[in-house]
Amino acid sequence: MIIEILNLIGFGLLGLASLPFVFFAVAVAFWRLWSFTIKPWLHPEDPVDLPYWIPYLGHSLSFFGNSDKLLEKGLNYVGRSHAIFGIQTLKRKLYIITDPADVSVAFNNNTALHFDGHLNELLINFGFSGEALRRAWHVPQPGDWCYLPGNAVNPDLISLNRLTEDVYRKQLLPGEKMDFLCKVFLESLTNTLNWENLDFCIVGNTEKGKLLSLQKLCRYTMVEATTQSLFGGHLHQLEPKIVDYMLRYNDNAWMVFFQYPDLFGTSPITEPRRMLTKVLEEFLQLPDEERNEQAWSIKTITAWQEVMGIDLRARASVLLMIYWAANSNEYNISFWVLAHVLHNPDLLQVVQDETEMAWVDGKLDIKYLCSRSPNLDAIFNEALRxxxxxxxSRIVMEPITIGDKLLKPGNAIIIPSRQLHMNEKVWGQNRREFDAFRFKRQKNLSRHPSYRPFGGGNTYCPGRVLAKEEVFGFLAILFRRFHLNLAEGVGPNGGRQNFPSLDDSSPALGITGPVKSHDVLISTMARTT
Structure with a gap:
């Protein structure tokens, strides 16, 4: 009887052997019908989910493979309305928020959408143990081992995590401490950007001078300067290849951030992570007098870690998180600014003129450069966009309605800056084109809620001013020391170089870099005047 019925519906001689497959296919079909058609109709207040075929796994592989492509697929699924939609991953559902008004609501709500839940996960991903995490949130009380009233390190007696956030802001926000950090950074750039010291980025020689790799130039120089500004020369003494390890780590840091499975220790993040952790543990074990070049923030945070009794591995993991965060954006944004400038001789001349004006008696006035360079400022903002x-990311701690959609606890929100920066309703049909003077023509764009290169809310990046000074200082020293031009005859078939493509092959954590094979080659000569 069953076989006759199957024959009637087209299964012919497949017979009983095909029944498990048939039942599975019917079950999946009903599940998809319920999940992505019936349920959304019954609950219009819930964000629609981007459909997928495998329960629980959801969009995990697509998200790790090319998150930008997946998010664009989601926007198309909701008709480019920028309504909130859901993406399912192995761990939880992600609510994707791309409408500027919804983003503003999300950033302003620190109760339902709390950063602490995300911070906990981030700390665990970077290497905090359970006991270390408990101690990091502990607020000193009278009678505690860590209760030290009147101490200079933590006079308000707040938790280690809150102290770290507070110290980080004080170090990076404009003021004496930020200025000193920038001073050390620029001194490092001055030492590295010498004609005799360019071996790390030379790829050949031409009649017009040395042929440089722009990727190597930006990557090594900026990470070297950041390392010096945070740790002085201490990490180099412990591991001469420290910059190389950080670059390799940063290339794959998304694996730590999103808990990408490391099967059998073969992940490309494993070795640089192990080495950086080892070096930072050795640094922490140096006597205080042998760490005299460290930044104020590093000294302060590590001092209170000791008071709280945080284990060595956990202490090193926090320093690694700080070290990584300080290196995650500057070299990529420097690359893009220079790539656009070098491909456009008119822009190159404009930027050279503006940076030259900031030199007074052979000294760079970085404050003048950052406040009196409208063209460079516009180029910088457009490159960020x-x-x-x-x-x-935020964890949803309690139910909250944003727009007309109800977000439920246990899930997370994701605010992707690229989808904000490519919103056709805000940026127009040429949104994907680089317009060097877009922000100069429309000065209010830098304050638009759809422009979020540094995040927002209570996690609005405190290092935004320092990052600008570092990038502008890099450009100013570079143009002061060298004649730079786009190398000729090295493009396809000996022609002009193609403009590099954005590498969207993995989730981004900051400024996305170029495809590794898409470099920009520069013809360089030392300036004599």
Whole structure:
């Protein structure tokens, strides 16, 4: 009887052997019908989910493979309305928020959408143990081992995590401490950007001078300067290849951030992570007098870690998180600014003129450069818009309605800056084109809620001013020391170089870099005047 029925519906001679497959296919079909058609109709207040075929796994592989492509697929699924939609991953559902008004609501709500839940996960991902995490949130009380009233390190007696956030802001926000950090950074750039010291980025020689790799130039120089500004020369003494390890780590840091499975220790993040952790543990075990070049923030945070009794591995993991965060954006944004400038001789001349004006008696006035360079400022903002790939994340702690959609606890929100920066309703049909003077023509765009290169809310990046000074200082020293031009005859078939493509092959945590094989080659000569 069953076989006759199957024959009637087209299964012919497949017979009983095909029944498990048939039942599975019918079950999946009913599940998809319920999940993505019936349920959304019954609950219009819930964000629609981007359909997928495998329960629980959801969009995990697509998200890790090319998150930008997946998010664009989601926007198309909701008709480019920028309504909130859901993406299912192995761990939880992600609510994707791309409408500027919804983003503003999300950033302003620190109760239902709390950063602490995300911070906990981030700390665990970077290497905090359960006991270390408990101690990091502990607020000193009278009678505690860590209760030290009147101490200079933590006079308000707040938790280690809150102290770390507070110290980080004080170090990075404009003021004496930020200025000193920038001073050390620029001194490092001055030492590295010498004609005799360019071996790390030379790829050949031409009649017009040395042939440099722009990727190598930006990557090594900026990470070297950041390392010096935070740790002085201490990490180099412990591991001469420290910059190389950080670059390799940063290339794959998304694996730590999103808990990408490391099967049998073969992940490309494993070795640089192990080495950086080892070096930072050795640094922490140095006597205080042998760590005299460290930044104020590093000294302060590590001092209170000791008071709280945080284990060595956990202490090193926090320093690694700080070290990584300080290196995650500057070299990529420097690359993009220079790539656009070098491909456009008119822009190159404009930027050279503006940076030259900031030199007074052979000294760079970085404050003048950052406040009196409208063209460079516009180019910088547009490069941030076009290449920003950061995803702000929050854990939903209690039910909240944003727009007309109900977000439920246990899930997370994701605010992807690229989708904000490519919103056709805000940026127009040429949104994907680099317009060097877009922000100069429309000065209010830098304050638009759809422009979020540095996040927002209570996690609005405190290092935004320092980052600008570092990038502008890099450009100013570079143009002061060298004649730079786009190398000729090295493109396809000996022609002009193609403009590099954005590498969207993995989730971005900040400014997205170029495809590794898409470099920009520079013809360089030392300036004599």
């Amino acid at each position: 076009c290449n920003g790939g950061a995803m702000v």
